[in-house]
């Protein structure tokens with residue numbers, strides 16, 4: 001049965017509880033799993049779950065499922081009446097002393113996630129070319145690079161890994177900036193690409209996609225291949241890409257279509273079992289990108305399962321442009 005949309009007074013009843021308001025404030029800052037949310041609130045999961053049910057019924061939060069984990073995010077932006085109610089109460093929630101403690105715990109959770117992600121790729125960096133780079137045709141990456149051309153000045157390879165894309169950009173872009181959260185991945189790329197032909201400008205910058213070590217409007221183009229499925233939250237990363245691009249600059253993405261290979265979470269550090277291209281397009285639109293395009297080239301990622309057989313996971317490419325004006 002489809003529930004009727006909640007009325008403003010039903011929503012107000014749900015918003016009359018301070019814990020539920022704290023939940024919304026936490027989710028406004030970024031997506032959290034149910035376990036992380038309970039930790040950020042300093043409450044047990046059973047205590048939190050009843051609040052979540054009411055918020056879900058009031059269509060104030062959104063759920064996304066990855067294997068057995070439920071990820072939560074705020075759902076007020078697409079509903080004008082919910083957005084108005086939330087804006088009316090949010091300043092009051094921010095002033096609560098509990099909200100400050102929530103924020104500190106949330107920052108710790110995010111730091112821990114980053115450290116875990118960095119440790120994973122640091123540990124596999126030396127073997128990554130053997131375990132994580134088998135593509136059926138390689139066409140998806142070629143298309144993603146071609147989408148950045150002919151603007152050939154400064155291009156960033158975001159989440160460069162062991163530099164497969166970087167290598168193709170050398171000689172095409174005037175300057176290539178490699179960004180990755182893993183110091184070891186950057187080191188492997190640097191070693192692999194040395195010695196550089198003269199006149200090639202290549203920089204290595206360690207950093208996070210949602211806090212890019214790139215100045216405002218420094219980039220003519222950016223490529224982000226096989227990275228978004230490692231992120232909890234697409235929005236802050238895409239906003240950062242937008243900030244780092246010049247007006248008219250292009251962001252080119254390669255991603256895995258949704259799949260069912262749950263083992264990849266542990267073996268490849270994936271946080272998402274692929275990404276629905278509609279979600280990527282939607283997130284790009286919300287971040288302000290225009291001229292969006294989606295392609296499904298004849299290509300697939302072919303990681304080896306534990307039994308030795310290869311999975312065949314279709315890839316797609318998405319492109320968006322920062323408006324010129």
Ligand SMILES: C[S@@+](CC[C@H](N)C(=O)[O-])C[C@H]1O[C@@H](n2cnc3c(N)ncnc32)[C@H](O)[C@@H]1O
Pocket residue numbers: 117118121132133158159160161162163164165179180181182185207208209210224225226227230231
């Ligand atoms: C699957 S590899 C892809 C590497 C490369 N782009 C390619 O296509 O071969 C993902 C890379 O993204 C990096 N990464 C994951 N999450 C990141 C984040 N939030 N910020 C920066 N780098 C990240 C990892 O350290 C890893 O090197």
